[in-house]
Amino acid sequence: MTVKELVDLFNLEIVAGPNLEKEIDGVYIGDLLSNVMARAEKDNLWLTVQGHQNVVAVALLVELSAVILVEDFEYEENSVQRACQKGVNLLKTKKKSYDLACKFCESEI
Amino acid sequence: MRKQQILNKEIESFDFQSGGEASSNLKNILRKLGVSAQIVRKTAIVTYELEMNVVIHSLGGEITALISEDELEIRVDDDGPGIADLDKAFTAGYSTASDEIREMGFGAGMGLVNVKRYADQIDVKSSLGEGTHVKVIIKLSS
Numbered sequence: 350m351t352v353k354e355l356v357d358l359f360n361l362e363i364v365a366g367p368n369l370e371k372e373i374d375g376v377y378i379g380d381l382l383s384n385v386m387a388r389a390e391k392d393n394l395w396l397t398v399q400g401h402q403n404v405v406a407v408a409l410l411v412e413l414s415a416v417i418l419v420e421d422f423e424y425e426e427n428s429v430q431r432a433c434q435k436g437v438n439l440l441k442t443k444k445k446s447y448d449l450a451c452k453f454c455e456s457e458i
Numbered sequence: 459m460r461k462q463q464i465l466n467k468e469i470e471s472f473d474f475q476s477g478g479e480a481s482s483n484l485k486n487i488l489r490k491l492g493v494s495a496q497i498v499r500k501t502a503i504v505t506y507e508l509e510m511n512v513v514i515h516s517l518g519g520e521i522t523a524l525i526s527e528d529e530l531e532i533r534v535d536d537d538g539p540g541i542a543d544l545d546k547a548f549t550a551g552y553s554t555a556s557d558e559i560r561e562m563g564f565g566a567g568m569g570l571v572n573v574k575r576y577a578d579q580i581d582v583k584s585s586l587g588e589g590t591h592v593k594v595i596i597k598l599s600s
Contacts, residue, residue, distance in 0.1 A: 382510075383568035386503050387575075399563045403510070406478025410485065410502045427475060 350458065352415045352438050355394070359452060361417065364424050365432035365439040373414045376453055378446050382407050389413060394458070396446045400424040405431045405439075414438065419446045461524035461531060464491075468520050469512040469536075474562075477513045480521045481505040484532075491525070493598060500576040501530060501596055507569040508534040508592055514559055515539075516590065528599060529578075534592040541584040548574060 353369040355361065363369070377389035378396045382403065389395055391412045397404065400418050405428055408416050415438035418424060424432075424439055432439045442449060464487050467480040485502045493501075505521065512519045512534060519536030546552045548570050555565025574580055577594040584590035 380563050381566040381568065382563040383507065383566055383572055385563075386506055387568075387572050397563075401474065401562050403474050403477050403562065403564075406482065407506070409482055410478060410506055431475070 352440075355415070355458070356440060358456065359442070359449070361440045361442050363438075364418075364441055365429050365437065367433050368436045368438050371414045371438065373458060376450060376458060377413075378450060386411065394453075396449060398422045400428060402428045402431050404428060405435060405437050408432075408437045409435050415440050417442060417449065419444060419449060461526045463522065463524050464488075465523040466520065469509055469518060471513065471516055471518045473513055477510055478506055480509050484523050487523075488530075493530075497530075497596060497598060501532070503576050504573050504594055504596065505532055507573050508532070508594070510564060511569055511590075512536045514555060514564055519589065525598075528597065530596045530598060532592075532594045532596070534590075534594075536589045536591075538587065538589045540586045540588045541582075541590055542586050544582060544584060547582075 350373050352371050373394055374392035377393045379385050380397050380399055385407055389411045392414045394415050395413045396417045396419055400422050418441040421443045465484050481502055484505055485498055488498045516536035517538050522533045524531040541547050550571045551567040553565040553567035559565045578597045579595035581593045
């Protein structure tokens with residue numbers, strides 16, 4: 350599944366979408382950046398409450414397919430600019446991580 | 459064995475905007491050199507942690523990477539204030555980061571622990587009032 354297909358299927362909001370044709374492979378949930386660096390895998394979706402600009406650096410380094418900011422948290426403005434420059438997809442939702450993850454599970458993501 | 463410098467970048471204190479760029483640059487360089495995905499990933503984790511340590515905890519510093527046929531050497535040198543207790547700094551969960559930094563998802567006390575886990579060798583020299591000097595070796599053949 351691509352990020353674009355995911356957005357349509359789960360009604361996610363695109364905050365920065367420079368690379369929406371990227372394929373998704375798996376999900377990682379976490380808010381501690383050291384854990385995300387060490388545990389998340391290439392092409393994972395990352396569900397988090399962190400919206401600051403270093404999130405983009407982590408997503409880029411791990412080569413994540415997209416960041417999904419949950420519970421209606423907001424990205425910092427410079428996160429969005431940096432994501433567009435670096436080709437990192439930033440999505441958001443009002444849902445909680447667990448509820449969204451359950452829905453992903455039902456769709457075998 | 460003779461090593462060739464492939465990266466040298468200054469890191470500024472509290473520059474979260476550029477934080478991670480040195481790691482990202484090094485990752486791209488290694489990939490172009492044909493280094494395996496697994497080694498590139500290890501290197502990215504190690505350099506990101508060390509780079510963010512300089513951003514969060516130091517007065518600024520620099521990161522240098524050198525490569526030879528069989529290993530990668532990463533040096534991270536900062537201008538202080540230094541680490542009071544190195545043993546504690548390598549203890550999982552120990553951190554001196556402020557609440558503000560912790561709210562950003564840093565300061566979980568996993569930085570140097572991660573570096574040690576993914577590096578093949580690590581040497582840290584530091585004392586209060588002086589800079590911290592980290593040298594990490596990552597073997598290119600797994």
